[in-house]
Amino acid sequence: MNDEIGDAIDRMLRDHAPDPVADEGFCSHVMNSVPPRRPRAQWPLAIGVLAGTLACWFTMGSAQVAMTGWQDWLSGDLTAATLALIASTAGLSLLALAWALTEAQDQAV
């Protein structure tokens, strides 16, 4: 009995649900009021990339293993330093790829 009454109330509420309101110029009115979107400032990204590159350059420049690895790589020797350099470069590339894919996914959603 209680279920029946509950169903009757549900049915009654559904039957008296609000109908969608006809547009009647509302949409045009809204679109006329929409302000132009300001383009996102690019300078923070540029400064970040520059600062990161400089920090990386100074850090790697003072690390002997990086210089040795780089020189061995150029001369075609697969030393431990070269492998370490290749591994860290590959790791950073994968991280950047994962980041780019996540950002792209977020923007698509």
Next chain:
Amino acid sequence: MADRQSESRIDKALVARALLADDARAFEQLVRRHQGMVRAQLRRLLHGDAARADDLAQETFLLAWRKLPQFRGEARFSTWLYRIAYSCFLQSMRNRQHAAPDTSDNAAATQPSVSGEVALRLDLERAMRGLSSDEQAVLLHVAQLGLSHDEAAYVLSMPLGTVKSHARRGKDKLRTLLADWQDSSMEGHGS
């Protein structure tokens, strides 16, 4: 269900176009698709005040345009809009310090001599006004706009348990307030 999913996919594609290509026409499509229900929601919340509801609906869509980059697709776009609209409604109520007089008792006493569907609608509206504002909001979104309890909790910024208890209590009150109609409805179904 499949319709809802495909509608949701279309909305997400339009949002992506509006964001990536800064395409105002894509946003216009979104407004066209959802203005009807957002305005209906606000009109019901404002007890039929169409002019004020439309002002709030416009505010809702302007806010949606500004906040569009924050839409992450966790909820359906329509649910996200309902949430913004409900926030605008609450803000407007706070600004106006508007306390709607409770006329349900008087109104029930002066029931006009209309019959059938019109009388039932009037009675339901009166009975709904007899509920607390939270119960009204929950029943509107769950039972009338077709949102799930989870979605209603998101729109109304309430805990899920609170939404469920408001829905149950609201229906219990409606059952009491509409007892006469239920009796005749049951008889109608029984015969």
